[in-house]
Amino acid sequence: MKILVTLKQVPDTETKIKVAADGRSLDPADVKWITSPYDEYALEEAIRIKERIGAEVIALSVGGDAVKDVLKNALALGADSAVLLRGEGQSDAFGVAQMIAAYVRDKGFDLILCGNMGIGGDNAAMGPMLAELLGVAQANVIVKLEIGDGTFRAEREIEGGSEIVEGALPAVISAQKGLNEPRYASLKGIMAAKKKTIEEIEAAPVTPGARISALALPPQRPAGRKLEGEPAAQASSLLQALKDEAKVF
Amino acid sequence: MILVFCELKEGQLRKPSAEALSEGRRLADASGKKLGALFAGASCTGATEAAKYGADLILTAEAPTLASYSSDAYATVLADAVKAKGATVLMAAATAEGKDVIPRAAARLGAGYASDVTGLSMVDGKLQAVRPVYAGKAFATTTFATPVQVATTRPNVFPAAEKPGPGIVESLPAPTGDFKSMVKEILAKASGKVDLSEANIIVSGGRGMKDGANFKILEELADAIGGVVGASRAAVDAGWGLPHSMQVGQTGKVVSPTLYIACGISGAIQHIAGMSGSKFIVAINKDPEAPIFKLASYGIVGDLFEVVPELTKAAKALGIGSR
Ligand SMILES: Cc1cc2nc3c(=O)[nH]c(=O)nc-3n(C[C@H](O)[C@H](O)[C@H](O)COP(=O)(O)OP(=O)(O)OC[C@H]3O[C@@H](n4cnc5c(N)ncnc54)[C@H](O)[C@@H]3O)c2cc1C
Numbered sequence: 001m002k003i004l005v006t007l008k009q010v011p012d013t014e015t016k017i018k019v020a021a022d023g024r025s026l027d028p029a030d031v032k033w034i035t036s037p038y039d040e041y042a043l044e045e046a047i048r049i050k051e052r053i054g055a056e057v058i059a060l061s062v063g064g065d066a067v068k069d070v071l072k073n074a075l076a077l078g079a080d081s082a083v084l085l086r087g088e089g090q091s092d093a094f095g096v097a098q099m100i101a102a103y104v105r106d107k108g109f110d111l112i113l114c115g116n117m118g119i120g121g122d123n124a125a126m127g128p129m130l131a132e133l134l135g136v137a138q139a140n141v142i143v144k145l146e147i148g149d150g151t152f153r154a155e156r157e158i159e160g161g162s163e164i165v166e167g168a169l170p171a172v173i174s175a176q177k178g179l180n181e182p183r184y185a186s187l188k189g190i191m192a193a194k195k196k197t198i199e200e201i202e203a204a205p206v207t208p209g210a211r212i213s214a215l216a217l218p219p220q221r222p223a224g225r226k227l228e229g230e231p232a233a234q235a236s237s238l239l240q241a242l243k244d245e246a247k248v249f
Numbered sequence: 250m251i252l253v254f255c256e257l258k259e260g261q262l263r264k265p266s267a268e269a270l271s272e273g274r275r276l277a278d279a280s281g282k283k284l285g286a287l288f289a290g291a292s293c294t295g296a297t298e299a300a301k302y303g304a305d306l307i308l309t310a311e312a313p314t315l316a317s318y319s320s321d322a323y324a325t326v327l328a329d330a331v332k333a334k335g336a337t338v339l340m341a342a343a344t345a346e347g348k349d350v351i352p353r354a355a356a357r358l359g360a361g362y363a364s365d366v367t368g369l370s371m372v373d374g375k376l377q378a379v380r381p382v383y384a385g386k387a388f389a390t391t392t393f394a395t396p397v398q399v400a401t402t403r404p405n406v407f408p409a410a411e412k413p414g415p416g417i418v419e420s421l422p423a424p425t426g427d428f429k430s431m432v433k434e435i436l437a438k439a440s441g442k443v444d445l446s447e448a449n450i451i452v453s454g455g456r457g458m459k460d461g462a463n464f465k466i467l468e469e470l471a472d473a474i475g476g477v478v479g480a481s482r483a484a485v486d487a488g489w490g491l492p493h494s495m496q497v498g499q500t501g502k503v504v505s506p507t508l509y510i511a512c513g514i515s516g517a518i519q520h521i522a523g524m525s526g527s528k529f530i531v532a533i534n535k536d537p538e539a540p541i542f543k544l545a546s547y548g549i550v551g552d553l554f555e556v557v558p559e560l561t562k563a564a565k566a567l568g569i570g571s572r
Contacts, residue, residue, distance in 0.1 A: 013499050013519045019387070037500050094355070122365065123362075124348055125364055127352075132352075139320075153433075157493075159443075160437060160438050160442070160443070160444050161435065163436065176493075209361030209362060209393070209394060210361030211392055212391055215387055216387065218388060222546070224546040224548055226549070231551055231552070232563070235560040238531065239569065242508065246528075
């Protein structure tokens with residue numbers, strides 16, 4: 001079993017968003033970068049499969065030198081090796097999917113795990129696009145995964161419940177919170193990771209899909225007001241306001 | 250042509266699909282294009298409802314093999330329809346199915362994709378999108394580099410305006426053969442209520458609820474005003490037995506209801522990321538300094554265990570329900 005885990009480096013969820021001088025990108029000053037949380041579930045799942053049935057786990061990230069942190073962390077957590085695809089990793093999902101597809105082709109991966117969404121870009125598109133470019137099965141927003149003999153069975157979250165998807169390997173599977181509880185790196189893992197090297201490859205040229213032409217902060221919300229009095233009075237003023245001012249009811 | 254992939258539920262057009270169609274009609278009018286509605290399944294009875302929202306053409310791919318959702322089979326239907334009709338824009342609602350099939354179809358078409366958009370326009374005959382990024386902490390204007398442009402629309406943002414169209418029905422060939430993956434079973438949640446992402450009113454509870462059993466008072470309020478119940482991550486992670494599907498926020502659901510009532514939720518940046526698109530926000534919190542009040546259209550400083558039952562009582566007395 002050969003598993004690829006794709007990891008994206010994203011701004012920490014605490015980040016206060018400032019628009020850069022170009023008017024179309026994030027001002028990188030003061031931004032702390034982390035591994036996208038959903039990708040952590042993907043990596044954890046790969047390591048668990050390895051522990052259960054044996055597998056070679058390769059971690060991959062698209063970007064520049066900075067994403068080496070993401071890969072080092074993946075190595076410390078249990079990935080066997082890591083690949084840095086040098087290319088524009090924050091750009092559109094279609095471009096990134098093409099870069100990863102070009103790398104993956106003919107490498108004999110049985111399973112590709114990714115997060116269901118890279119937080120920040122919030123596209124939730126790379127996984128299904130990669131699956132299509134590779135001509136393989138997909139299952140997204142997965143909270144449970146079973147690997148069979150050349151097959152998979154996954155539970156995916158949908159509106160008002162979940163559904164069971166079955167398909168053939170190879171497949172691209174995207175993780176949702178709930179799939180597992182990611183572990184922390186052990187000291188032993190961190191030491192072992194220091195001995196592993198990160199393979200660096202120039203990403204293939206791609207056809208761009210979409211681009212951000214302007215980035216803006218949301219409009220300020222109109223100032224609100226506090227409702228005073230005893231709970232019963234507060235409750236009835238609220239309902240009146242929602243009915244008469246907001247016209248919600 | 251602008252082609253909108255639509256979903257039916259029990260033979261009826263789903264509301265997020267009606268919203269996407271309606272927006273498609275507006276864009277088609279603005280750019281002198283035709284609007285097509287596309288359906289796939291074992292039976293597409295009910296597809297004619299798309300005419301109500303302005304569809305010029307209703308395309309149906311009906312086959313027993315399409316009875317269960319399959320990412321690759323449905324992507325084939327969509328991509329083939331775009332090619333057959335020479336459509337330049339493909340849209341769908343950003344539902345679980347829409348978000349699964351649309352990017353796959355886009356990749357097949359070599360098309361750029363903007364997901365979960367909150368604004369669309371046609372500029373020089375090409376689609377342009379505005380979409381929330383950083384979980385709504387910013388909005389990105391997105392332009393396309395490809396001849397075909399693809400987008401999914403966020404539920405509850407675009408109005409579903411009725412505007413009758415000719416709705417000429419045409420059936421499409423359905424793909425046959427081996428599908429790479431397929432849905433085998435649907436495990437429905439017992440409640441049968443609408444999903445958070447589609448709800449018009451959401452009553453959410455946080456760590457201040459103290460226990461999962463206390464969510465009963467939120468259920469009662471939600472029932473009285475026609476809403477559904479959500480939760481903060483602190484509540485979901487507290488081991489109170491609340492499913493992750495209830496979580497609102499940056500790593501949960503991003504919602505945009507008309508009314509969001511936050512009970513015992515402090516207003517952490519990751520929670521706000523998931524609900525700041527709500528039209529009206531009510532905060533009930535005993536801490537007057539809680540950051541959630543900065544966002545609230547209406548704030549109640551008080552004990553939620555006193556205020557929430559009063560709200561339920563008052564709502565019942567006023568005979569308030571969902572519109
Ligand atoms: C990577 C990452 C992702 C995250 N994603 C999410 C996410 O998607 N969604 C999310 O919600 N959080 C998320 N968080 C967590 C977030 O940072 C906060 O920890 C969380 O939102 C806090 O939840 P809370 O407001 O319910 O709890 P607290 O912050 O503990 O607030 C509880 C509030 O209840 C009030 N209260 C207590 N008792 C009462 C009472 N009797 N009456 C009235 N008020 C009362 C208190 O005054 C307080 O304001 C994320 C964090 C990280 C690091």
